[in-house]
Amino acid sequence: DADVTQTPRNRITKTGKRIMLECSQTKGHDRMYWYRQDPGLGLRLIYYSFDVKDINKGEISDGYSVSRQAQAKFSLSLESAIPNQTALYFCATSGRLASSASNTGELFFGEGSRLTVL
């Protein structure tokens, strides 16, 4: 089983609908992130969380909200989806940097959720 699991993997919805993308991890990491990938733009940070009580906006948070239900779960919501939110969404996790000699600093990604808003 994957260490970082995203559901759904693919979703087609209509403008104005509420959508939730879910992410769960078994890596025991504190830090979780949601990124959005668009062609020609790479990945951009939407929200991030360092623990259950710590939620922070990223570069492109408008139109999105998140919930950290537990250390292992971090969900992304689109309250009223619009077509320009059509994208590939990634959840990622990492350990704490600069606190462990064994920490590689990398992000561990889920398999992505492709969302199409018609």
Place this chain on the structure above:
Amino acid sequence: AQTVTQSQPEMSVQEAETVTLSCTYDTSESDYYLFWYKQPPSRQMILVIRQEAYKQQNATENRFSVNFQKAAKSFSLKISDSQLGDAAMYFCAYRILYNNNDMRFGAGTRLTVKP
């Protein structure tokens, strides 16, 4: 803010040949990580190689190596003996050690490997 630039949207290489993908970044930090991620058609993000900024020695992972030029803020990826399975989108990424630990990505380079 940190930015990462990949100036080659697409690259092509003949199987068994060598190809270099370019990446530059902008930062005022002295401690950070640099990464190359591979994204095949399966869309999974796969770590190819990483480099800590304080290390002068260039990282190497089998056929993959980097040319890290800290003063020039350059971090290129060299793929030797290219294989058909190397065909993918490659993303250069930068991550600061402190504050939000955000990872910033370039726009990506699509690599095609010709048989």
